Amino acid sequence: MGRAFHEGMLRASASLAKTTLVLLAISLPLRGAALELIVWTSYKNHPPFVLPKRANESREAAVRRYVQGLASHSELAKYTKGYRNFPVGQFSKLPQGGKDARSLLVINDTEDLKPGYLINTFYDPAKKARGKPYAVPLAADVGLTKPEKRELAKILDREFPHFIHMGGGDINPAIYKEKNTHSISVQPRRDEFEVMLLEKKIKTINSGGRADRITGVCRASQLTSALCGYKVGQDVPTFVKDNVGHGPNVPTSEGGQPSHEANLKQTRYPFIKDWLGQDRLKVNTYHHQYVQWKEGGPLELAAVADDGVPEALISKDGRIKLFQFHPELMVQSTSPELQAAGKKIMDEIMAPAPPKTYTRACGLVNGLRSLAAETSRK
Numbered sequence: 001m002g003r004a005f006h007e008g009m010l011r012a013s014a015s016l017a018k019t020t021l022v023l024l025a026i027s028l029p030l031r032g033a034a035l036e037l038i039v040w041t042s043y044k045n046h047p048p049f050v051l052p053k054r055a056n057e058s059r060e061a062a063v064r065r066y067v068q069g070l071a072s073h074s075e076l077a078k079y080t081k082g083y084r085n086f087p088v089g090q091f092s093k094l095p096q097g098g099k100d101a102r103s104l105l106v107i108n109d110t111e112d113l114k115p116g117y118l119i120n121t122f123y124d125p126a127k128k129a130r131g132k133p134y135a136v137p138l139a140a141d142v143g144l145t146k147p148e149k150r151e152l153a154k155i156l157d158r159e160f161p162h163f164i165h166m167g168g169g170d171i172n173p174a175i176y177k178e179k180n181t182h183s184i185s186v187q188p189r190r191d192e193f194e195v196m197l198l199e200k201k202i203k204t205i206n207s208g209g210r211a212d213r214i215t216g217v218c219r220a221s222q223l224t225s226a227l228c229g230y231k232v233g234q235d236v237p238t239f240v241k242d243n244v245g246h247g248p249n250v251p252t253s254e255g256g257q258p259s260h261e262a263n264l265k266q267t268r269y270p271f272i273k274d275w276l277g278q279d280r281l282k283v284n285t286y287h288h289q290y291v292q293w294k295e296g297g298p299l300e301l302a303a304v305a306d307d308g309v310p311e312a313l314i315s316k317d318g319r320i321k322l323f324q325f326h327p328e329l330m331v332q333s334t335s336p337e338l339q340a341a342g343k344k345i346m347d348e349i350m351a352p353a354p355p356k357t358y359t360r361a362c363g364l365v366n367g368l369r370s371l372a373a374e375t376s377r378k
Contacts, residue, residue: 035144035151037159038062039134042089046115047105047123047135050094052144052152059091069142075189076139083110094159098132100211100352104160105135106197108190108219109168113137121328122164129350134160139193153200161212162353163201165194165220167326170289173234176226182235183289191223198227205319211353213319218287221322225291225313228298233290236309243307246285255335257284262303262311262325269318271302275348282337283311283325290324321349 038059040049053062067084070076103126105112105119112119112135119135126133136156141149170183172191180186204212216224222232233239236246245251250258262283264273272281281303293301293310299322303312313322327349330342 035148035155037094037155039092039094040089041092042086043115046119047126047133048092050104050134050136050156051140052148052155054148060088063088065143066137066140070139073139073142073189075187076142079187079190080110080113080138083113086113099159100161101130102132102134102160103162103164103350104156105133106163106165106194106220107135107138108166108187108194110138112166117332118166121331122166125328125331125346125350126164129347131350133164136197138190141193141196142189149196153196156197157200157204157212161210163197163212163214164349165198165214165216165223167218167220167286169219170234171219171223171226171232173232175223176231178231178234180234182238194220194223195227198224202227202320205315205317211319213321213353215349216320216322217326217328218324221313221324222289222291224320224322225293225299228315230294230297230299231292233292235288236290237288240290240307240309243309244305246290246305246309247288248286250285254282254284255333255338257329257333257335257338258286259284259338260305262305264303265301267300267302267314268316269314271314271318271321272312272345273302275344276341281341282335284330284333284338286326286329287324291322319353 034055035052036055037050038053040051040059040063042049051062051066053059057065063086067086070080070084105122105126107113107119109118123133123135141152144152169185169187172186172188173180173183174188175191175195198214201212201214204210205214214224226232236243244260245258246260248258250260253259259282262281264276264279264281266273273279283303290309291313293299293313299313299315299320301310302314304310309324311324314320323345327342327345330338331346333339333342
């Protein structure tokens, strides 16, 4: 009787353990579970969002997971407060064809989560160029497992040949292995997602065979350059003596925008000097940080202020184009000079990439640095 009792208890325990494992498998996301992209049109006059959806969740659940993930993360909750009340909107799937015309606007600023002046300065030119612009919201990987995050970066890289990283706040100095001395409103968790996307796209560019490209403006110019091994000067007035004036509070202005002159440089692949056919350009200025560019690296100097601060950079294979100034805002200037230059630059940015003009001479992968490793130790 005692033996039968113990055998019965063992069978019951085994059955309970099996049931528990089944329940855990149902309630927890599987490691490496398949993801797909959903197209979420939440607002009118705003590029449709793309978000990851697990195979075992509905599209509405995917949106809830993202919004709840923002609210439950201490840094993101504070940063996105007042910006998480999205209209339900409509859902669809990413079309099978037309991939070459797609561009992905990578959002890092909360203002760009809603329709408005800034997001439309990129969205409207992309539509005008007969492109298909989409937007990925900041920290779109929130709530995903590490394998799922890698899968999301892989999918976005595959489905969107052109990444457009827009302006925003200062980047985390840990990316270029420096302490924060002058950086303002740093958001490491936001940066982590953007770094993951840039690293994946740069590796794809280096692999050759595809006409993928990156456009980076202001903050994104600094972020991309940092991933390529360059340092970022954390404050122009502190580190650049006799500077020409950089930032929104400079005394000189043109067409309602703070501005200064820049010298345009000839580059291996056609860029600003070739696009405009001139040697100098008046540019707007809204930054206090800058790329500490040096000779011999993977990026060429394409425009520079009279004080030596880089205003535009291009990779030596022509696929990565970086702007310290804001060409998208120059289009809105009341100055005919700034407006014409900004329009021409935006037209060139949004034009289809000519794949046969590119080589495999990028060599950027040696300069990549992972922010994920830095932030995971904090």
